[in-house]
Every structure is written in structure tokens, then in C-alpha cells.
Amino acid sequence: MYIKHLSLLNYKNLQEAELSFKNGINCLVGKNGAGKTNLLDALYYLSFCKSYFNAIDSQLVRHDQEFFMIQGRYHYQGQEEEIYAGLKKGQKKQFKRNKKEYQRLSEHIGLLPLVLISPGDERLITEGSDQRRKYLDGVLSQFDRWYLTAVLRYNRGLSQRNTLLKSAGRNWSSVAGQFEVWDSLLAQTGLHIFEARTRFITELEPVFQKFHRFISGGGEEVQMVYHSHHQRGALEELLRDSLERDAALGYTTRGIHRDDLELLLDGHPVRKVGSQGQKKTFFLALKLAQFEFLSKHFGYAPILLLDDMFDKLDDERAERLIELVGRPEFEQIFITHTQKERLMEIVQKTGKSYDFFVVNNGEIQPHEETL
Template sequence: MILSRLSIVNFKNIAQADLSFSPNINCFLGNNGMGKSNLLDAIYYLSFCKSYTRNPDSQNIRHGEDFFVVQGYYERNGNEEELYCGIKRRQKKAFKRNKKEYDRLSDHIGFAPLVMAAPSDNELILGGSEERRKFIDLVISQFDKQYLSTLIRYNKALEQRNALLRQECSEEMLYDIWEEQMDSTAAQIHNSRDRFLQSFIPVFRRFYNEISSQNESADLIYKSHLSEGALLPQLKANRHRDLILGYTSRGIHRDDMDMMLGEYPMKRIGSQGQCKTYLIALKLAQYDFLREQGDTAPILLLDDIFDKLDAERVKQIVKLVSSDHFGQIFITDTNRKYLDEIIHFIGSQYNIFSVDRGEVKILEGKTP
């Protein structure tokens, strides 16, 4: 997957930009707060129909304006593709592929595979279990359409059961209807997550070892109520307790991953550099997995990834992302030191852009 051109109007602090990209590496250079991350977020929007920062759509419209438009022109397996996202205040979001609007935004997920690493990823380690479930779901949903559909059905059934609990409903037949639907969909979701993590975890360990020069070991451990057996008996056994709580306490919506450094939780003992290493290894493993599963290479977005890392870890990351394994890369930084090292390693096409208060200009580039 190659993003050849990006057009932006009124997205966050970017009034207007029309940029052409290298199929290899593209660097955005500028001070903090100038709009580098906003450029990556615009690209992310075109893959996932929403912001990486999870802002409501209206908050991504430039201050004082009534709309934003982001358009991307891609090359995908020899075909030219155009993606369009347009949002007006107080109106429905329009998302189109080749000028045809999607009936459901979920139908688009996976068409333009993408992996993004950003400072906010720290919530994967420090935040609640919801953050880690979202990470798993995002990866699987990009290559397995059925998974996303099943997850949506499970969540709808969960909402209905929770509504019954809040109403203190005593009609067992109503609980049975939704619990049976939760049970069937939960088994499928759990199996998909388990298969994914069995393949994913060894790749993650390998990337962590490479970045850390094998100075420490890291691991992921999947935790799920369904590891104890089918969900339906658990729901029935906990129905009285859930009525007291007012919510469903068992199910795949409570799944989690223990993020470990050696024998201890990363969030408890990991340094800033170790946590950053862990997160980058997760994202590179995510890229590797999607590349193996899909029919096109994902786009890789790296936002300010070198901060908090020592020189040796930076060196290992530069070597990794400079390899032929990775396709088109977009990377931001506040200085050129590491960007120039990556460009030197790759030795192929590149573009370097400056970003200053939302204005984007090309500084230099190398073409074939």
C-alpha cells in the first residue's frame, strides 16, 4: 500500500496542504506543537475513519471553520484508489472510496492497512484493560472482517443484558436470549484472539530482544474468563451478583493482557526507555503480522518514537525500520539526526518536509 498524495483542508491546525510522497520514507521535521502529528493523524483517518487521538470528529475541524476534508490517493496492488473523508459541523461524516460512499464505515476497515506508533501509546501499558483489548481488536479487524462483525454483535448483546441488569429485570427468559447470543459470539472472539496472540507474541519477543540488544526479556500473557470454560454457565452463575453490581462481570469484554518485563509487570518496574521499547516492539510486531496476513504491505507511521531512548536502542530501531521488510514509512522528529541516519541506511527515495504552525513545505527529496 502506497500513499502517493495527500490533500488536507481545515484539519486541526492545517489550513491547507497538498503533498506528494515518496514510496519509501517521508519525514516531517519541526518543533513540538507545529502540526507534525496532525499530518500523521490525517493519514490515520483515511484508514480507520476516525482520529488516532479519539477526538470527536467535530473537534478535528480547524478552529473557526465549519468543515474539514482529507483526501488520499493510493497505489494498491497496481490499482489507483482514492479515499475521501469530509466532515461538516452538525452533519453526518462522509467517507468515500473512489467517490462511492460506504454504507457502513466498518466495511472500510482493513482496506488501507496501517500501523501507528505514538507517545499516547503509553496508555497500553499504564491504562486499563480496555486499551489493550482495543489494540488486539484493531489488529485482527484489519484482516478478518468476520471478527469485527462478531464483535459488534457481542457488544450489542452485552448492552442489552446490562440494560436488563440496570432495570433489575426478573424475567429469566429475556436474560437467556441475550446470554445465548453472548455465549456464541464470545467463543468465536476468544478463539480468534487466542490464535492471533499465539502467532503474535513470539514476533513481539523477537523485536523486543533486537531493540534491547537482548539485555532483558519481555512477554505478553493473555487473560480471559473463557480460558476457564464456556461463557454461558458463567453468566448464569453470576446473574444474581451482576444484578447487585448493575453490569456484566464475566465475558470477553473483560479480557486483558499482562505486559511483563521479566517476572514483573512492565507498568510497575519498567523505566521510560523500557516502556518505549516495549511499545515500539508491539507496533513493529503488529506491522509484521499484518504484512503476513494481508495482500498488501501496511503503511507505517512513527510519531516521535526516539524520545526517552538511549543511543543503542535508537540504533537498533534505525536498523530495523531501514530494512527491506518495511514498505512506506512516515516519521516525525524535532531534529534531523536520526532521520538522516535512516535515510542513509535505506539509500533509496525519500522526502523531508518542514512543518511550522500548520504550514508544510518540502525541504528536500530524492527520486529515482
Template sequence: MSLLNYKNFAAETFAFDPKINCFVGHNGVGKTNVLDAIYHLSFGKSYFNPITSQNIKHGEDFFVIEGKYEKKSKEEKIVVSAKKGQKKIIKRNGKAYEKFSEHIGFLPLVIISPADRDLIIEGSDTRRKFIDGVISQGDPAYLQTLINYNKILAQRNSLLKYFAANNTFSSDTLEIYNEQLHEYGTIIFGKRSAFIEEFLPIFLKRHQSISKGNEQVSLTYKSQLNEQDLFSLLNENIQKDKITQYTNFGIHKDDLLFEIDGHPIKKFGSQGQQKSYLIALKLAQFDFIKAHSKVNPILLLDDIFDKLDAQRVEQLIKLVDDENFGQLFISDTHADRTEAVIKKVHQSYTMFPL
């Protein structure tokens, strides 16, 4: 992989080990930025900062990330480039994608990072992005349905604002949007429900192995569509929508409830318990994507020793060793600590001091 003007890197090239790669060094040297560049090649965007221009090195006006992959015994070259004031470009083997969504899922990847805590502390939007991200990596049709739904939702919201500003109303026009939201929303609700049904046992099994079964956790999909179909909900609540100038019902209100021993983990889980919950969630994501794509996703462990005791980290690395994981990338501030744990895993590895 090579980086040009990406974040704090002017020009850098890395030759990776096929199994384990460790980036070690003090805070601020760019360990996480290397992992983010790998993430960028899979998703066409940064995990930590979705504003493209802010990923360009200070004082420069473009960046280029280039990655060479071996997938199913075939070499694939992915290039992500961005220039200030211009649209980002993603190329596969020299050919630019017309739609970025076509690239999602081509290079399956899972990241575990301290930033994942947002899944617990932030609003429902973050958790919806998680569920959509996992399903989309293996289901391009789902991603397209979601894009269509969000487009219609934005148009319906604009119409509600227009009605309020011009003191007018047309139920016929609104009905067209209601029908489309109902159609797309019902498909999304069905796929999210099916996903949770399959994902939950995988997650619980992962959590049990990480926490040694000491904690009872649950993961619940909460949706207004559990009670009633979307078309009825939209029609029955039109007065509320008119007042708020916003669509109050739909799959854009869905949420995931994270609980420990019957209580919200946000309020009742310790930092260690929250971290274990998130790692189980991400490893279950790994299992789910692997089962559906028949490919080992790349796994990024960013600052994994942060807030996790050495025993849990060792357990995590052992889990990685026990099973058929693919390529692993780790960042940490302490080279000795990382190497001591990695040596217990019988895999080849490369240390990158930064």
C-alpha cells in the first residue's frame, strides 16, 4: 500500500505481512491513519472523518491511496484519490466506479476501535449505520433500497416544509411519497429483522467467549414497523408531520437496544463491559460477513489495548489465532506489549515502528 499526502503522511509505502501487521509508536505519529487508509480502500471514505478535504495533508490539495490485493488468486488494484473542490474517485484495476456503492463489499473489512464507543453513547443514527453497514457489505440491493428510501424521505420532508411556508397542502402529492416510503421501508424492515435474527446468536456466542459467560447481554431491534405497517403510520400521523415539518415515522427511526443484565449498557455497563460488548459486536460482524461473502474480512484492531486489560486482549488475539482469520492489522503505543501478545499466536507477523 502507498500513501501520498494522506493525513500526516507525505509519501509512504508499506509491504504487509499476509497474516499480522503491527503499527507501534507514540500517540500522534499516524498509526491509526495507516489503518484508516486501509479502511478507506474498502469503503471509499474515512472511518474517523467523513469530510474528504480534511483527510488531505495540511498544505496540499490532493491525496492518493493505492492498495494491491490478492482476492481469489487474482491481483486487484484499488486507488482512492481526492482533490480539493473535486469529486473523489475510486478506481479498481484502472477503471473508475460510476457509483461508490458498487465498491462496497468488494473488500470486506471490520474495524475495532475506541471510536466504536459512539455506538453506545451516540444517537440511534450511529447504530442504524452499523446495521446497514453490515448488511450492505453482502447485499448491494439492500444498499440501493436504502439510498432510494433516503432520497424519497428527503423529498417528503422538503414538501412538508414547502406546505408550511406557503400555507398550502396536497394530500395527493404526499400520498405518492407515502407509497414509495412504504414500499422501500417495508423491504428494509424485513431485511433488518432477518439480519438481527441471524446475527443475535452469533453475537451472544462471541460475547460469552469474551466475558467467560459472566454477564447476560441482549441486543434488540426496535422499530415502529413492529406495531404497524408504514403506509398506515404515515397516513395516521399526517397532522404531527405537518406541525413538525418532518417525517416522524419510518425505518429512519429504528434503533438497536444494547442491554446488560436487563439494563441499558450505556448507563449500567462499566467501561470494560462496554468494550467487551463492542468487541463481541464487531467479531460477530466479522463472522456474519465471512459467512455471507465466503471471504475472510480484513480485521483492523485500533488501539485495542486501550481500556481492555491484558488478559482480555490475549483472549481476543487467541480467538483470532484459533480460527480461520485473514489478515490482521493492529496499532498500539507499546511495541514490547504488542510483540509479547503476538508471539503467543503462531502466525507470521511484521512490526512497523512509526
């Protein structure tokens, strides 16, 4: 599976583009702020129905314009697939597969697997547990449709329970029976989510450790430790026991929405002890493990997007990353860089065919340097 052609209008700072890509390495070179990352984000949008960097769709429309449009033509399981995404300000966004609009956007998730590795992924390490839960949900939702459904049901139930908590306040005991339906929903859907996360982490950790050893050259031990209230007993009981406290606080303090994935380097939190290069190696290995996991479950390789990944890696780690992406299991790759000569040196070492595109002030043009 790979994208053959991309058309877009008014996506972020990109005014208009008509681009053809090869099933190899596609290189985007240009200054910071030129629009390289925005092109990667457009590809991400076609896979996930949302931006990787902006939570609000209306902020994706180019300044002083009223709409954006992205259209991709893919080679998919021996045939051609056309995906369309469009948004007019003040209206609901449209998503179409072969000109047929989706009734629910969740139906599209998982069709076109993709892994984006960006400097912003350091948030997985440095920020709160919600970033790591989003990571887990994002990967699992790509191949497990029921998981995505369970997360949506859980979040709706959590919202209803929190609303009831805020309205009940100190009078919670008089309406305690009304919490039973939401507690049951959170317990049942939460258990499925917990079990799916547990299986995923168990399968992912050794692959993550393998990639980390390769990129770092060994000598560093990494570990992922999953923490969940479901490990402490039946969630319905935990919710009942915490009801008085929850009512005083106005929100639910037990459940999978409080899960965390502890990330350790040599037995210590990597966010505290890791250097900038070690942190980058950590999330790079994590995302590459995600790539291998998805490849195994789908039976074909996701599209891989590497956004400014060769900055802040020492020469040895950069060389190992180059060796990795040169392997045949990595098929279509997009790489951004500010320095054309450095990127040329990188892609030539992989032995793969490549195309170059120059990005300048929101305009993208093919470059003569191709192979």
C-alpha cells in the first residue's frame, strides 16, 4: 500500500499542490516554516481524519480562505483507492472513499495505516499520561474496530458520570443509585480497553527494546510499565468506593482514563534522566516498534513519515537509522530536512530509489535530483 498522487488546496500554508510519489523514499527539503511538515500532516489527515498537530479543523484552513481540500490516490491491495477530505468553515468536514461519503469517520480508521515520527513525539516522554493514552488508543484503533468503539462508548459514559457528579455535589448519597448504570458501563468497556492495552504492550515491548538496542548500540536498558486501576480489582467496586471523593471533586478518579505507561531508561524515568539524544532515541524506537506491529497485523507496511528525524541524533545513531529505513520492510517513506546535501547523502546510503521535492513558502516543486 502506498500513495501515488496527492492533490490539495488551502491546507495550512500550502496553497495548491499536485504531486506524484514513488513507492520508495520521497524527500522534502526546505527552510523551517516552508511547509514540509504541513505536507506530512496532509498525508496523516487522509489516514486518520484529523491533523496530527492541530485539534481544531478550522485552524487547518489557509489564512483568508474558506475551505481546504485534500485528495489522495493510493495503490491498495492491487487496486486504486481514492480518498477525499474537505472542510468548509462553519460546516461539517467531508470524508469520501471512491466518491462515497462515510457515514461515520470511524469506518475509515485503519484503512491506510501510517506512522508519523516527529520531534513533537517527545511529548510522549515529557508530558502527562494523557499523551501516552492517546498513543495507545491511536495505534490500537487502527486495527481493532471494536477497541475504537469501546473507547468512544467509555468516553461518553465518563462524560455522563462526570456531569452527574457535578450536579449532585454534596447530595450525592441521595442519587447514588443513578451512578450504577454509568459505573457498569465504565467497568465493562474499560475492561475490554484494559485487556487490549495489556496485550498490545506485552507484544510491543520486546520489539521496542530490539529497535532501541539497534539504534543506541546497546548499553542502555529500556522498559515500559503499564499502570491501570483494573490491576487493583473490579472497577465497579473501585467506583463505588470513590463515589464520595469523586462527588467532592466533581470528576471520576478511577478508570482507564487514568491509565499510564511508565517509560524507563536503566530503571529510571527517561523524562528525568535521559539526555535530548536519548529521549529522541527512545520515542524513535517506540514508533518504529509501532511500525513493525502494524505491519504484522495488516500484512503490509504502513507509510512511514520521518519529520526532521536526523537532527539531534549523533552520527552513530543517525547511521543506524539510515540502515534501518534501507531495509525492504520499509516501503514508502517521506523524509523532511532543511539541508539538501545532507538528505541526499542519507537517502543514497539506503540503496532505495528516491524523489526530491523543494518546499518554499508553501509551494512544492519536484526537484531534478531523482533516482
